[in-house]
Amino acid sequence: MDTPAPGEQPGGQPLEERGDNRSQRPSSESFKAFMSSQWGAEPAELPERDAVADHAARRRKALSLKFPGERLVIPAGPLKVRSNDTDYRFRAHSAFAHLTGLGLDHEPDAVLVFEPTDEGEGDDGGNHHATLYFRPLAGRDSEEFYSNARYGSFWIGERAGLDEISASHGISTADASGLEVAVTKDAGAVEIGGTRIRLVREVDLNCDALVDTSRINTGVALEASDALDAELAAACSELRLRKDEWEAGEMRKAVDATLKGFDRAMGELARAVAHQRGERVLEGAFFANAREEGNDLGYDTISASGNNATTLHWIRNNGRVNEGELLLMDAGVEVDSLYTADVTRTVPVSGSFSPVQRKVYEAVLEAADAAFEAAKKPGAKFADLHATAVEVLAKNLDAWGVLPVSLEEALSPEGQQHRRWMPHGTSHHLGLDVHDCAQAKRELYLDAELEEGMCFTIEPGLYFKKDDLSVPEEYRGIGVRIEDDILMTAEGPVSLSAALPRTADDVESWIQSKLGEAGQRG
Template sequence: MTEADGQRGTNGEEQDTAEAEATGAAGDKPVKQRKNGLYPAVSDELAAVMKSGWADTERRGLEPIPQARHTAARRAAVSARFPGERIVVPAGNLRRRSNDTDYPFRAATEYAHLTGDQTQDAVLVLEPLAEGGHEATAYLLPRSDRENGEFWLHGQGELWVGRRNSLAEAEQLLGLPCRDVRTVTDVLREATGPVRVVRGHNAGVEAALADKVTAERDAELTVFLSELRLVKDDFEIAELERACASTARGFEDVVKVLDRAEATSERYIEGTFFLRARVEGNDVGYGSICASGPHATTLHWVRNDGPVRSGDLLLLDAGVETRHLYTADVTRTLPVSGRFTPLQRKIYDAVHAAQEAGIAAVKPGAAYRDFHDAAQRVLAEHLVAWGLLEGTVERVLELGLQRRWTLHGTGHMLGIDVHDCAHARIEAYVDCTLEPGMVLTVEPGLYFQADDVTVPEEYRGIGVRIEDDILVTAEGHRNLSAALPRASAEVESWMAALRG
């Protein structure tokens, strides 16, 4: 997925605080619960019946989640960076989609990275200890209360949305103390000493800390947590390998059904890839770009409602997000018919050559910008050779003239976010030196808009991007998405084999 030059992302809009208290209580008065605008009364007898007759389902002796050892190390790094300060990291709340329906919940990156937990409304608090260091506590919603009827009357109760872990179960899984999140705002209001909070995920938590925090200090925390993800640990690398493997299978799925996409639209491609993402992972890591024909010249074409025609190119930019939220980010540009036309092949091969140069520049000790510069040079050389740009390649690069058709940066960091480490300082990211464990995309492209009268008519409406996920190793690099072919002849052979 492309990223604008120098762009490293922003927080989304502030989210509403989810209602944490249970609604309804069995007692002297009937319990009422809103449903589609109606408030049916619950009799005392029914409330009493619903309290009892339930088996003990508490799970004991649970094994910690796979990343528990790694999340402890990450929290230790935060503790060392902010000694004596209270650190507050919310998971976020549900966001309203329309009327009374919500978007599927996805935990805030900072929270998921430090805990491995993905539950809504949760808050991680690192309490400074007098003897040094911090005690980490996850504040979570406990299991639905069967005494007050919340488990069957409340819209977020167990019988409505499924069973939550008990706090005791969560402690076993996460490897840290867990408390009821409905107490967290009181705890934070009473807190003394310096506090930092990750903003933009929980308005209620931020309100409780309003007189204790500053925007500048909180921004420093967000920057540090972003930079903490620059070098991936073994768990993260394994997750990205898994995401790339699933993504490759998703691309194979798409190639097998291109005839059906021709009979419908780009949405058939989107739906086909999404099925693989949901079966083998959590979701897609970002909105899939299924851009056929001239739509391939729109960098983030996610409407995916256009026709798929034989003779056109399909630019598919998609990635599976694993169940632990790590995402691949891969692009292939495929001839819908299975064969490139001579002009399509010429443009494709130029982009492939640029990507080869970019990937070769990824190695420990290299400047982060080197892979971009290497890829842009190759594209500029081709544009000059084709007569689309005048003068020397050096002049073209100095003035950035190639960017009319290359448009975007050649890659970005990748991990638990598709544009990972988005709040890192420029000197720690764009101006950094590559280290083993960093994972980045290399994704040059050429885009000739349908209305671009500066190029020959036959070029117009052709867009090509090739993208792979590259791990920096001690010896150089490893292409995590190498299972998918890249050279034009290999792409044709691969497609022919899949389509029989």
């Protein structure tokens, strides 16, 4: 990797202070003049309006109507240091992405500010005028253009400027140098005529400090403000509970790319068996697909063979993949718009389930199918999906003689013994975050009726750890989860991931065909 030239570092620390032993960039005036000259003309035409722009404008208006007279501050977040002077790839905060329509690497350090107007006099008839503040890249006549390894386009490539973002995404833009005034002007207690600020916190520490300092200086109580900020965060989550038409299309793209990734990974199953870190062979195959077909992974892939599949968040993926075991893969592709899928399949490494593996698998499949059917019922609530799935699982555990109490007692609020082997929820909302809308109020999430536009998972499982002496030995070391992504439509629930094999017979046929293809390749 190229060594960056002196430039700006996180927290404002110049790289010169610790990088002069690496960099030998000339500093003469003649060199500066040469580096800034003889560059081709930059494109003069502005980009066309992006398809997401109108949808993002409607989302901003919906949020605006909830908080008349208040200034709203939604940061994208800064770049995050991975190691010394190298950063992780930038990924904007989901609330910011949802309200602007910006994905990919737009725009580190950007902040969206909703400035209150007279009611109904704001953007699109809302109560605010929204402005996106960000730092445009330095022009080629600037030394920063070639000397700043974090923000100079010579190093990181071109990014859209103020006019380009305004044209493509239909939002007012301004240089980040004006952010402090925009956030703090006229701020203060509402009781004395000041403007109340609400902030999406813990996204950008500089924004937190700016708003908190303003509150302290104007006598606004910080503890009370924390509650107001939490209400804004909840509103941003709740705004994503129902996907619009554009978002539904992005979810379909994410799922389609994810299914390709699963098929690609299973094509490497034979090589995984032969490798000492076979789980990572499969993880790597899926990741390659995610980068080719989308922006990145939606979350760290779980590639778990044998007993590792009983660890719910197994992301080390450093184990062997052994014949005779089950392999559980939980993975999702995040597309360029930052929407992600979340799919799980459990497959027999050798191509065929053993009798006990098939018994556990089909119990989980029965629970998943029952939850899907529950979603079809008029007036069904989100929480009903979990209740339906675990009832099916508990009945199977009872039939196998695993439950230590009666089925009735296990299903009672005071019992729940079945949760030893199914400890997680059956469903969660899905979208910009893999666990989307997580800050929404309970009555709008768990206790809400399923509505058109909601996108969620159905993912029951059973996990019998190898050292679990409460179950017969034949079950130990078996972990099974089946997860599909569901979109509620006007006609009812639709499984976006239904094309990926699910029944035990179809899964066996799929894996056998992949093992056969690998054998033909030699």
